[in-house]
Amino acid sequence: MGEAPAFLLDNLQEGDTSVFDLKSKGTQTATVIGSKIYVIGWASDEAATSGVRIFDKCTNQWVIPTVLGTKPKPFRGHLAVLLSGDRILVVKENSTFDDCIWFLEVNTQYIRQQQKNFETQVVAWSRGVIGDAEKPIVISGPSGVGKGTLINKLMKEFPAMFGFSVSHTTRAPREGEKNGVHYHFTERGVMEQDIKDGKFLEFASVHGNLYGTSIEAVDVVADAGKRCILDIDVQGARSVRDSCLEAIFIFVCPPSFEELEKRLRARGTETEEQIQKRLRNAKNELEKGRDSGLFDHMLVNDDFDSCYESLKKLSGLDGAINETPNHSSSEMGFVPLVDLASKSGEKILIKCKTGVQEKASQNMVVLDLSSIKGGAPARTRGLNMYHAEDSIPNGSTVDEKQS
Numbered sequence: 001m002g003e004a005p006a007f008l009l010d011n012l013q014e015g016d017t018s019v020f021d022l023k024s025k026g027t028q029t030a031t032v033i034g035s036k037i038y039v040i041g042w043a044s045d046e047a048a049t050s051g052v053r054i055f056d057k058c059t060n061q062w063v064i065p066t067v068l069g070t071k072p073k074p075f076r077g078h079l080a081v082l083l084s085g086d087r088i089l090v091v092k093e094n095s096t097f098d099d100c101i102w103f104l105e106v107n108t109q110y111i112r113q114q115q116k117n118f119e120t121q122v123v124a125w126s127r128g129v130i131g132d133a134e135k136p137i138v139i140s141g142p143s144g145v146g147k148g149t150l151i152n153k154l155m156k157e158f159p160a161m162f163g164f165s166v167s168h169t170t171r172a173p174r175e176g177e178k179n180g181v182h183y184h185f186t187e188r189g190v191m192e193q194d195i196k197d198g199k200f201l202e203f204a205s206v207h208g209n210l211y212g213t214s215i216e217a218v219d220v221v222a223d224a225g226k227r228c229i230l231d232i233d234v235q236g237a238r239s240v241r242d243s244c245l246e247a248i249f250i251f252v253c254p255p256s257f258e259e260l261e262k263r264l265r266a267r268g269t270e271t272e273e274q275i276q277k278r279l280r281n282a283k284n285e286l287e288k289g290r291d292s293g294l295f296d297h298m299l300v301n302d303d304f305d306s307c308y309e310s311l312k313k314l315s316g317l318d319g320a321i322n323e324t325p326n327h328s329s330s331e332m333g334f335v336p337l338v339d340l341a342s343k344s345g346e347k348i349l350i351k352c353k354t355g356v357q358e359k360a361s362q363n364m365v366v367l368d369l370s371s372i373k374g375g376a377p378a379r380t381r382g383l384n385m386y387h388a389e390d391s392i393p394n395g396s397t398v399d400e401k402q403s
């Protein structure tokens with residue numbers, strides 16, 4: 001990879017970003033953070049690479065970092081803006097509205113945790129989400145309590161609204177279970193390697209098998225514009241609570257232990273030995289579920305229909321937990337070629353190259369980061385984006401507004 005171009009070392013100061021064209025092969029940016037220069041972007045012959053490399057000024061060496069999170073597809077041009085020393089905002093040129101904002105985390109809490117697991121430098125991508133997408137719903141409870149039955153009914157009644165996070169598991173498929181639909185049935189060795197590679201949001205050993213939620217499983221649902229439902233055990237719920245994925249946590253209890261045993265036996269999917277193991281674990285789960293303070297809501301699944309109605313209410317279907325999408329964002333549609341950015345506090349002003357408008361403000365887009373939450377390895381939510389002229393009083397110009 002050779003040495004860093006001299007201008008990188010000589011001219012750039014902390015926080016500076018430089019854009020350089022690789023003889024029409026593509027555009028890359030270099031952002032200085034401490035003793036490191038983060039180079040983002042792909043030349044046209046580099047599509048197979050991760051698009052991120054780091055020049056360490058102390059060792060005079062290039063480092064190829066371990067890249068976590070859902071990665072963007074290789075893009076040609078972009079803006080890069082350093083945000084508070086721990087992440088770089090990337091605005092893709094000429095991109096669709098829902099895919100134009102990305103964050104490359106370089107020194108967040110998540111990165112520092114992951115740094116302990118990997119021997120190379122770690123960075124992680126997080127896609128920016130305009131507005132507050134509805135929080136995922138985590139449903140836990142002992143085996144046989146009826147979680148799957150409740151979720152199936154919800155998904156059947158509201159197929160456009162909810163999407164199931166398809167977990168990975170090392171357990172064997174039951175009769176009628178389909179790979180990729182009910183679970184991703186996976187060899188233990190493969191799953192363990194994927195966990196090491198940082199592909200999982202959470203994982204746990206449950207009833208003697210490995211279960212886990214991949215970052216991709218949650219992203220697929222969000223990409224389909226649906227609200228994600230996770231059916232995971234209490235250990236997994238704890239891990240999700242400790243992650244940056246903001247969710248609503250619901251614990252489902254049986255009316256009695258005897259009824260739980262009856263349902264588990266009546267389902268007829270486990271051997272006697274497995275039933276005994278699941279019942280032993282159920283005692284522990286019920287204790288943790290009731291007392292840990294981990295869960296936002298408890299449901300008792302006694303009469304199925306009334307439990308289902310309560311789940312619908314908790315899922316916002318009576319408006320109780322509904323979050324409203326933010327204003328004007330959905331009207332933007334497409335962000336044309338991006339030309340330059342200026343930063344003022346938590347607002348980034350982006351000038352679009354196309355569209356010869358009467359007023360300068362009509363070519364300007366404001367990206368407001370004041371309410372962002374979440375982050376890698378999941379999405380960064382709470383962005384707001386609007387035409388600059390929407391925020392400018394009648395008659396004034398962008399420059400007047402800025403000063």
Ligand SMILES: Nc1ncnc2c1ncn2[C@@H]1O[C@H](COP(=O)(O)OP(=O)(O)OP(=O)(O)O)[C@@H](O)[C@H]1O
Nearest residue numbers: 142143144145146147148149263267301302303304
């Ligand atoms: N309220 C209810 N009353 C009676 N039976 C029920 C009720 N809810 C669910 N069941 C039945 O209990 C059995 C277990 O339900 P289900 O498979 O949904 O449990 P689960 O919590 O998803 O279990 P696991 O964690 O093992 O996947 C099923 O046969 C289901 O039809």
Ligand SMILES: Nc1nc2c(ncn2[C@@H]2O[C@H](COP(=O)(O)O)[C@@H](O)[C@H]2O)c(=O)[nH]1
Nearest residue numbers: 143167203204206211212213231232233236
């Ligand atoms: N921590 C996780 N737990 C999971 C996940 N997917 C399912 N589960 C839990 O496992 C048990 C048993 O499920 P079964 O399908 O074998 O009956 C149940 O409590 C599920 O909630 C996961 O991805 N992570």
